[in-house]
Amino acid sequence: MQPIPYGRQSITQEDVNAVVEVLKSDFLTQGPVIGKFEAAIAQKSQAKYAVAVSNATAALHIACLSLGLQPGEIVWTSPISFVASANCALYCGAEVDFVDIDPVSYNISVSNLKKKLESARLSNKLPRIVIPVHLAGTSCDMKAISDLSREYGFKIIEDASHAIGGQYLENPIGSCKYSDITVFSFHPVKIITTGEGGMALTNDAELFQRMVRLRSHGITREPAEMSEPPRGDWFYEQQQLGFNYRLTDIQAALGLSQLSRLDAFLKRRHEIRNLYETMLSGLDLQLPTFDANSYSALHLYIIRLRTKNPETDRDRVFKYLRSQGILVNLHYIPIYHQPYYRQFGYNHEDFPESERYYQDAMSIPIFPLLGDDQVAQVCEKIKIALARV
Numbered sequence: 001m002q003p004i005p006y007g008r009q010s011i012t013q014e015d016v017n018a019v020v021e022v023l024k025s026d027f028l029t030q031g032p033v034i035g036k037f038e039a040a041i042a043q044k045s046q047a048k049y050a051v052a053v054s055n056a057t058a059a060l061h062i063a064c065l066s067l068g069l070q071p072g073e074i075v076w077t078s079p080i081s082f083v084a085s086a087n088c089a090l091y092c093g094a095e096v097d098f099v100d101i102d103p104v105s106y107n108i109s110v111s112n113l114k115k116k117l118e119s120a121r122l123s124n125k126l127p128r129i130v131i132p133v134h135l136a137g138t139s140c141d142m143k144a145i146s147d148l149s150r151e152y153g154f155k156i157i158e159d160a161s162h163a164i165g166g167q168y169l170e171n172p173i174g175s176c177k178y179s180d181i182t183v184f185s186f187h188p189v190k191i192i193t194t195g196e197g198g199m200a201l202t203n204d205a206e207l208f209q210r211m212v213r214l215r216s217h218g219i220t221r222e223p224a225e226m227s228e229p230p231r232g233d234w235f236y237e238q239q240q241l242g243f244n245y246r247l248t249d250i251q252a253a254l255g256l257s258q259l260s261r262l263d264a265f266l267k268r269r270h271e272i273r274n275l276y277e278t279m280l281s282g283l284d285l286q287l288p289t290f291d292a293n294s295y296s297a298l299h300l301y302i303i304r305l306r307t308k309n310p311e312t313d314r315d316r317v318f319k320y321l322r323s324q325g326i327l328v329n330l331h332y333i334p335i336y337h338q339p340y341y342r343q344f345g346y347n348h349e350d351f352p353e354s355e356r357y358y359q360d361a362m363s364i365p366i367f368p369l370l371g372d373d374q375v376a377q378v379c380e381k382i383k384i385a386l387a388r389v
């Protein structure tokens with residue numbers, strides 16, 4: 001049996017053709033396809049503006065900078081996320097703190113957020129930015145978080161790296177209805193891919209302009225934005241310290257081609273979810289729950305062990321499944337566990353739900369090309385693994 005990864009990309013001949021066409025054209029980077037890709041993603045997400053960048057980590061970085069994040073200010077995010085959700089704050093010299101997760105959705109817990117905000121107000125340590133992460137592609141409770149942002153005066157960046165194509169309260173994730181900026185990732189394991197790539201969306205023209213400038217060295221070529229009249233067509237101004245975070249036209253062509261299959265990708269992911277729900281019911285597992293308010297992009301299918309000793313059983317089940325070619329994974333190690341983050345002195349006991357999650361969670365395979373027969377194989381192996389513990 002071929003090993004089954006937890007996720008993988010799907011590339012068609014059309015994708016290949018789209019990339020080859022750009023390779024034969026005049027522009028390899030920042031040509032016409034970037035604009036088309038941005039417009040298509042903005043339209044699909046119902047956001048006004050989109051900025052394509054080299055990856056989602058870069059998108060998070062320029063999102064923080066465009067919101068004016070300063071050294072010494074504070075950013076809060078979920079500890080159960082990829083390190084990039086927190087690193088973006090450190091790039092800006094800001095501090096990071098975490099809000100414990102909800103035991104059902106595994107997203108940032110709104111009640112914990114509220115409690116932490118109340119005490120942060122008393123100690124004068126309120127966050128400047130909160131970065132909710134839509135874990136596995138299921139939206140956080142954005143309406144509640146947005147209400148809190150007005151009360152406590154913080155900005156919101158949605159880390160929707162897992163969530164393109166998903167919905168929340170009738171709106172596509174990415175619409176920024178309840179946030180300042182939303183970020184997507186196009187890494188190959190994510191929902192659609194450009195190889196490496198990311199996008200930042202916003203409805204705010206000023207934030208958009210700032211992110212466009214930060215993406216390309218802080219340089220503008222727009223006469224209207226310049227400090228003096230341009231001296232010729234060759235004129236440009238560097239107005240701040242920016243980066244080279246550009247996506248290429250080659251990548252954008254792949255992304256645009258992939259985007260045409262986004263709905264089909266999610267449909268297949270939900271079919272797989274339905275198979276798992278049927279075949280894994282009645283076992284000592286907590287399966288993901290989905291509420292009627294949202295449509296998950298189902299980037300991950302996370303199961304949690306509900307056996308007698310989940311802490312030891314999870315590692316045994318994990319090991320067994322890997323030995324059988326089922327390449328389960330763990331998303332994620334709480335960020336405050338990372339050696340680099342230890343210097344900041346987080347107390348693990350402040351995050352009991354994240355600690356529990358870290359003990360008993362596991363991501364099992366889900367991706368569009370996963371066949372029904374493979375889903376059945378995965379379930380069979382999980383049953384055997386659970387019977388052995």
Ligand SMILES: *Cc1c(COP(=O)(O)O)cnc(C)c1O
Binds near residue numbers: 082187
């Ligand atoms: C993948 C991921 C990122 C980073 O995305 P890149 O495009 O690889 O930079 C950030 N946040 C989360 C939650 C992710 O899963």
